Amino acid sequence: MEAGRMAPKTPSNRTEERQALPPPSEQPVAERTAALSRTIAQLQKQIRRLRRVKRALAGKAGRLRKIFDRAPIGIGLRDMQDRFLEGNPAMTQMLGYSQKDLRSMNLGMIIHSEDEPARQALFQELVEGKKDFYQLDLRFFSNDRGLRWGRLHDSLVRGVDGKSLYSLVMIQDITREKQAEAELALHRENLRSLASELALTEERERRRLAEFLHDEISQPLALAKIKLASLQGNLSDPCLIQQAEEVQELLGQAIHLTRNLTSELSLPVLHENGLVEAVEWLAEQFQEKYGISVCVNRNTEPMDALPEGVRVLLFRSVNELLTNVGKHAQARRAEISFWQDNDYLYLEIADNGIGFDVSSFPTRGRGFGLFSVRERLRHLGGVLKVNSAPGQGTRMTITVPRTGTEDSAPVW
Template identity: 30%
Template sequence: MSDSLIALAYYSIPITLVYFVRQRQDVPFDWIFLMFSAFIVACGTTHVMEVWTLWYPTYWLSGLLKAITALVSVYTAMALVPLVPKAIALPSPAQLEATNQELRQQITQRQQVENALQLVNEELETRVKNRTLELAQINEELKTEIAERKRVESELRTSEARFRAIFNSAAVGIAQVDTDGRWLLVNQKLCDIVGYTSEELQSRTFQDITYPDDLDPDLEYVHRILAGEIQTYSMDKRYIRKNSSLVWINLTGSLVREPNGKPKYFIAVIQDINERKRSQDIQLKMQERLQTLSSKLIEAQEVERRRLAHELHDEIGQALTAVKINLQTLQHSSNVNKTELPLQESIDIVEVSLQQVRSLSLDLRPSLLDDLGLVVALRWYIDRQTQRAGIIGEFVSKPLKTKLSPNLETTCFRIVQEALTNIVRHAKAQRVTVELWQQETQLHLIIRDDGIGFDVYAAREKATKGESLGLLGMEERVLLIGGQIEMKSVHQHGTEIHAILPLCEN
């Protein structure tokens, strides 16, 4: 029974080994498993023979099987001896696990490298694509720039041709002048103005043909424009023509600079103003004559007013006074009642006439102005006029350090006289103030009211048309002695007249 069980166990082991070898064909030395299987089968067969010989004594078969088992065992043992070192050299499970782990790490690293390479490759492809697009865009820009440059060059050629045409046919002289004054390029009009040919001008400087008295102001402008203080300048000056005659010109100069700011050359525009200057000289002389005549006229008016005032006061006034005295004497000495009423009426008429003569005399030329001076005359006149008009009048004056000339006193008095007349007639003012003071070499006179105001510009327009000469007369008087007058008026807020007069008359 034991031998049967042993035999059964021996037969099951080879079956398991053969199954294992067939399932794991990658196992090294699979033939040794087959040798072990044959050895175990042989051993199991010997146990079966033990059971057989127990019932059937065929010992020769049992011996044969044992001999075969011995051969298989010896052969297996002999084959196993050289196989042991090789089997020992096989890696252990830990080593296999470590090797597998290392392989997995290498695989992971390789995948990472491959991914990085893929990213680099994609980035490189993107860069190449972008660079290709950039190159294409740059190529298009270059084409556009080339086309634009060609267009600009064409426009420059057209502009240059247009400039040449304008330069040569301009109605004014045009020139390019070097910073040292040499003529670089001149047009025909400039040659006509100065009488030189272009070659003759280009061998000279502008200093050579400038009138000596006009050279320093011109050079001063040149220095200022080179220093960057001004951008352009304009002046009237004289050139010396080739025939030695003088010609008046208007010069406008500007500076052309290099991109780095360094001066390159001047552009000069020269206009012949000889005829204009001649006309201005004639006009100036005529104006001087008119001013002289106007001054003489005003002086004659004042002399005539002084004479009339003197005659009214001294001649007619005295005569009326004498008549009044005689009538009064006759009234007191007569006993005839019938003559009393006509005599009284005659006395009253003479009294009114006498007052009118005195008033007219004072209006024409107050004797106070000649006897006691401007300040006293103004104070008296302002009080008299404002009391008559029923407005508040104020005169403010600081002591004058300089004795005023009769002409200056007359001018100030007439300005105040005209201003107060206008205020009383038109301003509807409640208050008027007159101020007089001296500041260094100037005399200041201000007349200020709180009336309804007026349009200064419109009043001047009327004066030029002969409709209202009051303002024009004031301005003319001030200008004749070299002074200034300013009029400011605001609707419903009054008017201010400010005259500034020189103490030394021009």
């Protein structure tokens, strides 16, 4: 064989070469098989997880459907045009429409025309994102039961992009609740009327007693004093003169007490001069009795237009509160103020006394007086507010509506 030339391969040489080399695709196939096995395992795991999620979602959907179907209040879904998409059995029963009929209606069709504008305004705020939900008591029409009262709760369901998908509305029939409220209001009004009539009867009896004291007791006592004075001038016995003077003094005390009692019963200063002037007179009497300086601030217009029953109630309230100040406050000075606005009249009594714990006042001696004033004001639609603290004095404010009528104003 010449140099530089390769000897030709014999068949035996080729066989040996093939046996020495590995199969050309044996290694890649094994790798692909392993990778495919791992992928299949991961897919199977994902499938099992998705099946579990599906079963869980199916369970939740079933529970939600049961809640939807068995809820005791009406639940419905509406599109953004206010049309019903679906209603639960309680909704169809309450409204008196079938599911098919309900899908052809919108919510505004069943709402009372006087209540619909308020609902539309709240729903618009809901759509604009100003509210997450709204609740409103309104009237609605039931197909088979007529006009009803309902408590409507409305909220939006939004997608992941924040866009409104549909509305979830719940309606609870509160007709019985509203009827009970109306009956309770009527009972309260009847009780108020009874209390007012009782108070008016009491005031009329006071005046009758005052007239009796004036005509049947005060005048005879005054006449007896005059006659005794006439007889006293004819007496010469010093012992009889002294006894006559003692009788004169006793008669004077009886006349004074009778006149005071007559004034307290009939309140001539209130009926003749008005509320503010009567309170000024009361302040003078209080200052004389308890030695406490009282200032009356007349920062208000004349109140002659107030019904007589209201004036009597306020006057007797001031008398009761001043009596509490005189008995319990240990004050040196008190101040009475009047003012009013378009709707209310305010009357305030403040003192610089020892004060007290407001939360404990019902157990104190002053408690019944304050309770009595509060109850009588409540029948008039008024309130008594007490601000006090130990060592800080007391401020008591009466607030009554200026629209009180004679019939609704209970008197003392």
